[in-house]
Amino acid sequence: MPTYSVSCDQAEMDFEVIHGFISNSYxxxxxxxxxxxxxxxxxxxxxxxxxxxKQVAFGRLITDKATFAYLADVFVLESHRGLGLSKLMMTSIMEHPDLQGLRRIMLATRDAHGLYAQFGFNAVDTPETLMQIRLENPYL
Structure with missing residues (x-):
């Protein structure tokens, strides 16, 4: 079984893999x-x-590294799913020194609530306080 590591060095990341997945995501x-x-x-x-x-998974945080972060664009390539890689990546994210002590970390997911709940995420307790501007299909 191959071994896996997590890197935050963008020089080690495969942009074509990232773009290939994200540009075809929902x-x-x-x-x-x-x-x-x-x-x-x-x-x-x-x-x-x-x-x-070789890159097999990805995620990114949009953050000020002091008070807030938004987790986005998380994926594991289909050929590597079921190996615990999403948990490996989420553990690295949650333990990253720049993300400690944040007041809030948010994300949006259609189908991975169970994964994120394992790391302390839960439904927004006051959704009536949140607002958004959302463009439908902005890239098509």
Whole structure:
């Protein structure tokens, strides 16, 4: 069984793998490469790498590293699912020194509530206080 590691070094990340997955996801279908590059450059990124340094999973946090973070663009390549890699990455995220003591970490998910609950995430207790601007299919 291969061994896996987590890296925050964007030089070790495979942009083509990241863009290939995210631009075909339900949440960011059609995202242009230039826009994704800008998003990654302004985020704290996490990659799971296999023993051959090939990227198999990804997630990023949009954060001020003091009070708030938003977890986004989390994925594990289908061929590597079921191996505990999402938990490995989430453990690294939750233990990262720049993310300690934040007042709030938020995320949106359609289908991974069980995973995130294991790391302390729960439903927003006052959804009536939250607002958003949301563009439908902004990249298509």
């Amino acid at each position: 949440w960011a279908q059609g995202m242009p490469k230039g826009l994704l590059r800008k998003a990654l450059a302004n985020s704290l990124c996490f990659a799971v790498l296999d023993s051959e340094a």
